[in-house]
Amino acid sequence: MASTPSVKKHMQSSDKTTSDHSKSPIVRPSIPEGKSMRTADELAQATEKISVTDLSFYYSENRALTDISLSIPERCVTAFIGPSGCGKSTFLRCFNRMNDMIEGTRVEGEILLEGQNIYSPRTDIVSLRKRIGMVFQKSTPFPKSIFDNVSFGPKIAGIRRKKDLFEIVERSLQRSALWDEVKDRLSESALNLSGGQQQRLCIARALANDPDILLMDEPASALDPASTARIEDLIFELKEQYTIVIVTHNMQQAARVSDQAAFFYQGLLVESGATEELFTNPRKQQTEDYITGRFG
């Protein structure tokens, strides 16, 4: 009872401090213990992995993306945020040319992967997709064994020896933090795994191709909080080796896992920058409105 007034007082005072700012409280990146987020300086020093220049994307006559230019640093996590239909997933699918599968789509501008334009006619899409792995929103294991799921990529790339395949499968499953849970049942159907395990299996499957880049399209949106946390931890581990681009509509998640963030709205890249800056001190009003939850 005696402590109540002081608590009240404290709350009042903190209320006052926030209202002193003209801005509403903003989601601050909460970094998991023992993990480190890249600072703005580190980001600036990082090697550029992908460079996007004036990219526009059309679904037949409708322009879905307009003049997007963005630099994606190596071994960092870049998050694409924005409301539904803002083009962030479309943009993500431009990186491994998955949009090519949709009839009537057209791309203008260029995406350079280590200096080479992936939209050049000389690009081999198969090798491009081996270098750029992708994880989908809904986990999509093949209706086959766990082993066959992970070994599919290397197998179609021509690796036939069982011993080599097994090494790749073990390494990929270890990297996706699934090995301990499945090592005794690699020949069981992947469909018997839980949702979170299936998603980590899909990550392992992408890693088995030994890519440089990992694209993730809302990888945790269909998962429970515990499984989501495991995926986020995994992203933190993986960025030491891989360049990761993640699409998410979860602000907290973007704030937690990413080093760089890009905010999209109606096919435009509104703002991009170091996550810490973008979330604490956005330059554009639209970004701030979205981050603080006023729309979207």
Next chain:
Amino acid sequence: MSSKPDIYTTKRRGRITNMLFTSACFLATMTCIFLLVLLIWNIIIQGKGWLSWEFIERLPSRFPDKAGIKTALWGSIWLISLTAMFSVPLGVGAALYLEEYAPRSRWRKLIQLNIANLAGVPSIVYGILGLGLFVRALQLERSVLSGALTLTLVVLPIIILASQEALRAVPDSIRRSAYALGATRWQTVWYQVLPASLPGIMTGVILSLSRALGEAAPLIAVGAMAYVPFVPERLTDEFTALPIQIFIWTSRPQEDFHHLAAAGILVLLVVLVSMNAIAIFVRHKYGKKIRW
């Protein structure tokens, strides 16, 4: 007076309608089952004394007590094996092309429409086509090969449609995942889509083949209606088949031949039921592992 319905009377009225409708449906089901049981019972009664191992081993004869079904049974086995060899690769291949490769154009729609129509064409029409094309034009004569090719025409549209259905049931996410892992279209189809749709395709194939097994009309048209006292040994040999032998026996005036026909029907039914059992087994064994 209240305009709201009285809850007791509406309930009673609804219950009566419900009861009437339920009993009508139940009656319909029972009628079907009763007719089926009656049919099978009648055949068993007629054929039971005549069905023996000798019946299966003996050649046809004009004396009922010496007649057997050996040539017809072997003729049917030849026909079905050959028909399967021709129709499965063609049908599954066509379905794969239409579902996985063909661009979504008006041309494809036209083909699709035609296949659906072909599946509904009466089999005697295929028999007449077979007579003109295989027996006369290609001069294959009244051989087991002509018969098998004609039956291939009959089942091909059904196999294509069933396989297309099975391929369409494979979710696109499987294809997308394979492409995203750097698979070519061929690898995606061969390693992912085809294995995933195989139980469905096999079920369709077995069911269409059991239809081919029961077909008499197209075979009569290509001239299988002959007295054939030997088992086919070559593709060019003459042949007869189970439904034809049954047809011949039932059209004889003597009572004994009708008993033979009933015994023949029992043999045909056993073969058909086993084929359907295989289809169900395949679907359950392999289908269980695959769900989306």
